[in-house]
Amino acid sequence: MIPRPSRSSEPTTAEADAWADVLVRRQLFHAVVLTPTEQWLVQDRPDGLVRLLQGPDDLLALAATIQHHTRTTRPETR
Template sequence: MVARPRSGHRSCHGGTSIPVRHPRTHVASVAEAGAWADVLVRHQLLHAAVLAPTGQWLVQHRPKTPVRVVAGATAMVDPAAEIQYRIRTTRNDTR
């Protein structure tokens, strides 16, 4: 059985569908950003991500690299969405 693209999806080479990346329709919450930070660290896509008392995130990509300051929950979630999108699109190309 071949998957058929649904509205808002694009077909890939193997016949599977990947949702087209759409801009966010809502502001990310601190809880959502925290969940994504945990996932990114657990899967070693980030070395560390810590919520500062100011609402900013301190992010370190690899050990011994500079710590970046990310302003707010949405700024923390957007890179996670980009990473997820990149992984999904490149994974299908390599299969």
């Protein structure tokens, strides 16, 4: 595996918003909503608890965790 370079800047709200859209479109979450205070409300199913993420860093960390889990648990197809 090729190591990923470290980030040269902090994640932006726009980047987090793009990931939020992907997470909802791929049905990995029911809802991901940006609040006026730049925090994120995350709900994985309609009747599930709502979690509060503190900012873009937390949302991108969540997306990275999901992506890592997805890539490491799917069957190898090569």
